[in-house]
Each structure stands twice: as structure tokens, then as C-alpha cells.
Amino acid sequence: MTSPALALHPTIAYHLTNTLGWQRLRPLQQGALGPIGDGRDALLIAPTAGGKTEAAVFPLLSVMEEQRWTGLSVLYVCPLKALLNNLLPRLQAYAGWLGRRVELWHGDVSRSRRQTILRDPPDILLTTPESLEAMLIGTGVDHRRLLADLRAVVVDEVHAFARDDRGWHLLAVLERLTRLAGRPLQRIGLSATVGNPDDLLSWLQGSGAATRPSEVIAPETRTDPGAADVELDHVGSVANAARVIAALHNGEKRLVFCDSRRMVEELGQMLRDLGVTTFLSHSSLSAEERRRAEEAFAQSRDCVIVSTSTLELGIDVGDLDRVIQINAPWTVASFLQRLGRTGRRSGVRRNCLVLALTPDDLLASAGLLLLWSRGYVEPLRPPSSPRHIVAQQLLALTLQEGRIGDALWPDWWNGIGPFGEQDARPVLDHLIAQGFLERDGGGLLVGPQAERRFGRRHFMDLTAVFTAPPEFTVLRGNVEIGRTDPGLLTSAVSGPRLLLLAGRTWAVDWIDWKRRRCFVQPVDGGGGRARWATSMSGGASFALSRAMRDVVLGADPPVKLTRRAVSGLTGIREDHRDLVRPDGTVIVRTGGDLQWWTWAGYRANATLTATLGPLADPTQRVDDQHIRLRNDLTGTGWRQDLVSRLSRPEVDERALNGLKFSALLPHELAVETLAARLADYPAAAAVLAEPAHLVNFV
CATH class of the missing domain: 3.40.50.300 (P-loop containing nucleotide triphosphate hydrolases)
Known part of the structure; x- marks a missing residue:
């Protein structure tokens, strides 16, 4: 073992050489020793299988021994239960070298195992944000006792959290844990390559971003x-x-x-x-x-x-x-x-x-x-305006504490972003007005409306911030195979109803509609159908759409192209040759059709369509590459001054169903939340600043 490992606890250093057979630490692991050992917040960036887990855990275990931490001192948070299950044996082995314990806590862990953990907490607990939330609001967990010794939190795949509402939920829960522990918690994020690592680390730090020392450690992220x-x-x-x-x-x-x-x-x-x-x-x-x-x-x-x-x-x-x-x-x-x-x-x-x-x-x-x-990696931007998560957190905190002070609740989130007094007060007022919370002197209690809407199974529906569409469980006898869309069980069929699941075809025997269960038997041959509800991806970004334009203009990616790919790209360039210009956008008139080829991406085009108002074709669907205009427009003068009055995109009312806890918001705030997430104002402004070239076809 080379000298950098000397900063590790001697027992760990011994096992790295003699048990794992390592000759040296990887650059990331070497670079993480000092910052994590000194208590800094950190973001560790490396490709998949780059040793990020060891880079975080080995120095934490060393500090745990040197400073004689006791009780549950480290939380290791992952986005997937399967990832936690996969990590458990490895982390148990590492901790076992020092006589320390690692346990698992998520929805599949038995009640008896959880009770054992509560009676005798481990040193490190592997869990998900949803399980942490359930732990905080559950009546069967003395969370103050369990979390009293907490010192550090490792967030694995932090980029996967930060890109959606689970990230805001996690951040809010971490602030509540900090208050319960009575000390700042060292926050360590593990991530794949992102375009803005400093911003991601600052976001992960939450209320500690302005005061706590931090460092991005990314020695191996340059990709050739x-x-x-x-x-x-x-x-x-x-x-x-x-x-x-x-x-x-x-x-x-x-x-x-x-x-x-x-x-x-x-x-x-x-x-x-x-x-x-x-x-x-x-x-x-x-x-x-x-x-x-x-x-x-x-x-x-x-x-x-x-x-x-x-x-x-x-x-x-x-x-x-x-x-x-x-x-x-x-x-x-x-x-x-x-x-x-x-x-x-x-x-x-x-x-x-x-x-x-x-x-x-x-x-x-x-x-x-x-x-x-070109070495481009997208900057990671957490979704804006998470007002529905603010509403969920206000209810969850009230359940956690039983009663919260009407003026003191902002202290639990230490003023971070959307959870501060100014941004959260309209949400709180609505929760009170609608009976989700109710006043009791100077305090707030869970109201009857929250009991009716979320009270089933001890408010467990409040623990997850993502919406899962209803699905039927598919079983062969007592063995679960998976889940399927209910539409496959109600659509008209001739002959047996066949499902495709786990890569094979099953015939439906009978359906338990009340319990949403479907019993099947395997059949030979194919013919089975698979279907699930899908969420819209959001389409291509501005950067991707502009790269696609570059391809149409003749740029080939420096990869091996098969003859079929070369032929396909040749055809695409021929079909689109009049729709692209390197120095601006193209407005094409073909008969009675007028199209503006912006090559700006879905969100920018949605913003431009809303800004155009009556100038756009009201029947069109938003597209990644072009906007259909009202066909009586002439010239390009109608583009003037649009950049000064960019408008929020229109929101389909049905999309509110995919925004969990939208029912806890005033309707207008829920619509504003979705519209803010759909908009891309900088890209829309960039398009309007470019020249527009007119092309007429007979």
C-alpha cells in the first residue's frame, strides 16, 4: 500500500492490501481522503465503477474510529432499493474490519428486522429518502433517539436525485435531520459526470452552502x-x-x-x-x-x-x-x-x-x-418552483412533530430556497384554508382534510413525491412476475387475453379487480402485448437540437458510421437542406403552410409558441425543431419586441395529474409550477436574437 493510504485507519490500510489485494488507491480515493477526513462537504465525481463508494466510506470509517463515533453516525442514501441491496454486502465487509455494523432500511425490509435496528442501531444505515420520511412521520420510531448521533450523510447518484422532485424532497429531509441531530451534517455526494459540479455541490449543501467548507473531487472525469x-x-x-x-x-x-x-x-x-x-x-x-x-x-x-x-x-x-x-x-x-x-x-x-x-x-x-x-455535458438544474414539495413537507413536518409553531416552522429548513418564509407562506395559507392544516392557538395541527386524503396506511402516501400510475400485479400462482397497465386487461380481444411480461407470453386466467391482481399461465409462442403509461420526456434540449442542426448542415460525429447510417444521414440532409442555415433560423412557406424552423428544442419552442400567441397556429402540437405559424403572416417584422415579452408556456390541465400533491396547491400555483418547468426563456431569447431567413416553395 502506497503512502496516501497512511491517512486511513491502519486496519483499513491492512485489509486493502491483504484482503482486497489493492496495490494503491485510485486518484479519486486518494483525493477524497483529506477533504472528507477534515469534515468538508464534498462531491466525488467519477464514471460508473470508478470507486466512488470506497472513496467516501473509507475515510468516514477512519474518522469514525479515530473520533470514536457511537450510535447511528452515517446515513448512506440511494435512489434505488436494488442499488442499496447491491451495496450492502460490500459495505458490511468494510465496516466489519473495524467491528462496525451496516444495516439496510427500506420498504422491503421486514418489520422484525426494523425493530432490531431500532433497539440496537448500526453505525451506518443504507436507506432511501422515502424510507427516511416514513421514519420521521411514523409513530413507531423514536427518531430523536435514533438520529441523535448522526454526523454524516452520503448521497449516492446525487445527480439522479437533483434532476427531479426527489432531490428537493431529499434536501428538505436533510435539513430536518440536521435540526434533529443538533449539529451540521457532513454531506458527501457521489455523482457521474455533470456539466456544473460546483453548482451541484452547493445545492446539496443546502443551508450550509454559505458557511461550510466544501470541495469537488473529480480527478478522472476528462473523457477522450x-x-x-x-x-x-x-x-x-x-x-x-x-x-x-x-x-x-x-x-x-x-x-x-x-x-x-x-x-x-x-x-x-x-x-x-x-x-x-x-x-x-x-x-x-x-x-x-x-x-x-x-x-x-x-x-x-x-x-x-x-x-x-x-x-x-x-x-x-x-x-x-x-x-x-x-x-x-x-x-x-x-x-x-x-x-x-x-x-x-x-x-x-x-x-x-x-x-x-x-x-x-x-x-x-x-x-x-x-x-x-465536443466534450459537452449538460448542466444539471433542479426543477424550479417545487411548491408541491413545500406543501408535502409542511404536512410531513406537522406529522413528525405533532404540532408546529405558526411562526417557527421555517426554522426546520433554515431558509433554503423554496422552503423559506416568503415563498412557502402562500402554500401554508392555502393548506390552512382548505383544512389540510388547522390552527390551534399559536400552533398548527394536521387537519381533517389531510386525514381523509392521505391518512390511509399511516400517511404512507406522503412519503413519496413521485406519482406511480395504477397498475395490476401479475401473478403465476403465488409468485409475482411484475405489473401491467390496466388498459391491457380491459381492451377488447378475440380469443385468449395474452400479456407480454418478463420476456414471455402469458394467458390471463382471471382478474381480481378489487385487489388489482391478474393471474396468468405461461403459453408457448408469442402474441402477448406489453403496455405501460408513459410520461413525456420533455423532448430535445436546445443544445441537442442545435447539434442535430449541425448534423443536417454536414457535421458527422467522430464515430464509426455503418453504410446504413451514412445512407440514412445523406437522406436526412437531402430532406432538410432548405430548413437549416448556419447563421440563423429559417421560415418556410409551402403552399398554405408556414413553418418556422428554429431548431431550438421542445421547451424553447413551447415558450416561443406561448409568446407568439395568435401569431402561431392554435391547432399545432409543440415540436422540437419547428413552430407552425399563422399562414397569413408575411416578412419577419412580427418577431420584433417578442423578446421583451416572453410568455410562460401553456399547460395541459391533464398534466397536473402527474404533479404529485398538486391538490395541495391553489390551482393557479400548480399551473405556474408546471409552466415554469416547461419554459426555456434563455433559449427562446437566443432564437429571437438570430436572423430569420425566408424560403418560399411553390
Whole structure:
């Protein structure tokens, strides 16, 4: 063991050499020793399997021993239960070197195991934000006693939290934990590459951002596109993608990413029909089904696992030979995560084969690979205006404390962002007016409306800030296979009702409508259908759309292009040659149709459409690349002064159903919250500042 390990506790240093066989620490692990050992907040950035967990845990264990921490002193928070399950044996081994204990606490942990943890808390507890919330509001947990010795919190995959409302929920819960512990908590985030690491660390620090020392540690994040083997192909259909995957890389272990659960199921069945040993992983498969598939895949060689983004995070499925991507993900950051799953073994380069299904997919894939080749990574921006999370937190805090002071509740969040007095007061007033909270002298209590709406199962619906659409549990006998959309059980069919789940076809025996359960039997052959409700991705960003424009203008990503990809891109350029200009946007009149090709992305075009008002075609749907204008417009003078009056995008009322706890907000505030998240004012302003070129076709 080289000298940097001398900062570690001697027992840890001994085991690194003699148990793990390490000759040296990785640069990230070496760089984290000093800052974490000194108590600094930190953001550790490295690719997948870059040793981030050890970089955080080894110095914490060393400090734990040197300063003789007792009780539950470290929380390790993950976005996925499967990731926690995967980490548990490893962290138990590390802590066991020092006679320390690690335990697991999430929804699948038995009640008896939880009671054991409460009686004798471990040194480190692995959990999720939702389980922490349940712990705080539950009547069966003395959270003040349990958390009295808390000193540090490690947030794994912090970028995955920060990009949606779970991040705001986590941040608010961390502030409540800080108050309960009675001391500042060291916050350590583990992340893949992001475009703005300093901002992400500052966000993670919450109320401590202005006072606590902090450091971003990212010694290995510079990526050289030339160090990876990336290939782009245009295959035309899922069936063709299956044939390509079956024909290539025989004898190797391949991980295939798809952008939907339905595609995972369909591709998985097609691969099996072609004789490929195939496993599946997505969120609507049962935990046991996913575990079996991931374990079998980890132990096999010549096989494929087909997954949604659930395997993008750091769940260990063993050494991979290949990553295959069906269409491109929407962000370079996500592509880097997936690319980083390969190249772990010495002498094996990182690699990814991208199979585009349609011409639109091919253009998006080429644009994303062009962005990646330029070293671009999206800045991570937590969603704006989380008023619904403020409402949830006000109710959760009241449940936690039983009664909160009408003037003292802001102290629990130490004034961070949206949870401060000024921003949160309108939400609080609405909760009181609607009976979700009620006044009692100078205090606030949970009101009757909250009891009626959220009181089932001890308010457990308040612990999760994401909305899961209703699904039916699919069982073969007593064994759960997964869950399916109820629409598949109600649509008209001729003959037996067939479902596609876990990569095979099942015939429905009978349906328990009251308990939302569906009992099935396996059948030979295909014909099963898969379907789930999907949430809108938000479309292409401004940066991605502009990269796609660059591709149309002739820029090729510096990756291997198959003959089909070259032919497909040639066709795309021919079809779009009059719709792009390097020095501005293009307004095209074709007969009675007038289209403004902005190449600005979904959010910018939604903002521009709202700003245009009656100048835009009211029947159009927002598109990533163009806006349909009122066909009697002439010239470009109508663009003048629009930049000074940018308007918020229109919000579909049905979209409010996807904003959990929107019922706790005044309707106008709920609409404003969604509109703020849909808008991209800087990109819209940039488009309006560009020249617009008129093109007329007869």
C-alpha cells in the first residue's frame, strides 16, 4: 500500500492490501481522503465503477474510529432499493474490519428486522429518502433517539436525485435531520459526470452552502472520445435491431438499453426467439424477477440483458463486454453513464453500439454523439418552483412533530430556497384554508382534510413525491412476475387475453379487480402485448437540437458510421437542406403552410409558441425543431419586441395529474409550477436574437 493510504485507519490500510489485494488507491480515493477526513462537504465525481463508494466510506470509517463515533453516525442514501441491496454486502465487509455494523432500511425490509435496528442501531444505515420520511412521520420510531448521533450523510447518484422532485424532497429531509441531530451534517455526494459540479455541490449543501467548507473531487472525469469505440447504425425497426444484436459479438456479455419498458419486453422476446440467452430488467418487473435476472446475467458469459435506464446507475451486473443503445438517450450525461459500464477490465476499451430505429432517431443519435465528441455535458438544474414539495413537507413536518409553531416552522429548513418564509407562506395559507392544516392557538395541527386524503396506511402516501400510475400485479400462482397497465386487461380481444411480461407470453386466467391482481399461465409462442403509461420526456434540449442542426448542415460525429447510417444521414440532409442555415433560423412557406424552423428544442419552442400567441397556429402540437405559424403572416417584422415579452408556456390541465400533491396547491400555483418547468426563456431569447431567413416553395 502506497503512502496516501497512511491517512486511513491502519486496519483499513491492512485489509486493502491483504484482503482486497489493492496495490494503491485510485486518484479519486486518494483525493477524497483529506477533504472528507477534515469534515468538508464534498462531491466525488467519477464514471460508473470508478470507486466512488470506497472513496467516501473509507475515510468516514477512519474518522469514525479515530473520533470514536457511537450510535447511528452515517446515513448512506440511494435512489434505488436494488442499488442499496447491491451495496450492502460490500459495505458490511468494510465496516466489519473495524467491528462496525451496516444495516439496510427500506420498504422491503421486514418489520422484525426494523425493530432490531431500532433497539440496537448500526453505525451506518443504507436507506432511501422515502424510507427516511416514513421514519420521521411514523409513530413507531423514536427518531430523536435514533438520529441523535448522526454526523454524516452520503448521497449516492446525487445527480439522479437533483434532476427531479426527489432531490428537493431529499434536501428538505436533510435539513430536518440536521435540526434533529443538533449539529451540521457532513454531506458527501457521489455523482457521474455533470456539466456544473460546483453548482451541484452547493445545492446539496443546502443551508450550509454559505458557511461550510466544501470541495469537488473529480480527478478522472476528462473523457477522450478517441478512447472509446462507438458505432452508429440505422436499423429501421426493433425486429432488425434484434437480428443485429443476435448476429454480433457472440460469446460476449452485452447490456442493451431501451427507452421504454414496452421495447424491453418486445426486444427481449425477439432475442429469445432468435436463440439468444436473454434477461430483462425494468421497473415493472417484480423485485425478485429483476434480482434473478441480474444475478443470472452476472454469472453468465454469452448472453444479453435488456434494460431501461434502471441499470444505468451503479448496480453491479459483473464485467460487461458491450453496451448497445437502442436510439440515443436524451442527454450526454446519461450516455456517459451507459458508456462507462464497459471498459472496466484491463485492455478492454469503453464501447457502445447505437442502433437507431427511424430517421428521426438517427438524427437525434448523431446529434447527441456530436455533442459528446465536443466534450459537452449538460448542466444539471433542479426543477424550479417545487411548491408541491413545500406543501408535502409542511404536512410531513406537522406529522413528525405533532404540532408546529405558526411562526417557527421555517426554522426546520433554515431558509433554503423554496422552503423559506416568503415563498412557502402562500402554500401554508392555502393548506390552512382548505383544512389540510388547522390552527390551534399559536400552533398548527394536521387537519381533517389531510386525514381523509392521505391518512390511509399511516400517511404512507406522503412519503413519496413521485406519482406511480395504477397498475395490476401479475401473478403465476403465488409468485409475482411484475405489473401491467390496466388498459391491457380491459381492451377488447378475440380469443385468449395474452400479456407480454418478463420476456414471455402469458394467458390471463382471471382478474381480481378489487385487489388489482391478474393471474396468468405461461403459453408457448408469442402474441402477448406489453403496455405501460408513459410520461413525456420533455423532448430535445436546445443544445441537442442545435447539434442535430449541425448534423443536417454536414457535421458527422467522430464515430464509426455503418453504410446504413451514412445512407440514412445523406437522406436526412437531402430532406432538410432548405430548413437549416448556419447563421440563423429559417421560415418556410409551402403552399398554405408556414413553418418556422428554429431548431431550438421542445421547451424553447413551447415558450416561443406561448409568446407568439395568435401569431402561431392554435391547432399545432409543440415540436422540437419547428413552430407552425399563422399562414397569413408575411416578412419577419412580427418577431420584433417578442423578446421583451416572453410568455410562460401553456399547460395541459391533464398534466397536473402527474404533479404529485398538486391538490395541495391553489390551482393557479400548480399551473405556474408546471409552466415554469416547461419554459426555456434563455433559449427562446437566443432564437429571437438570430436572423430569420425566408424560403418560399411553390
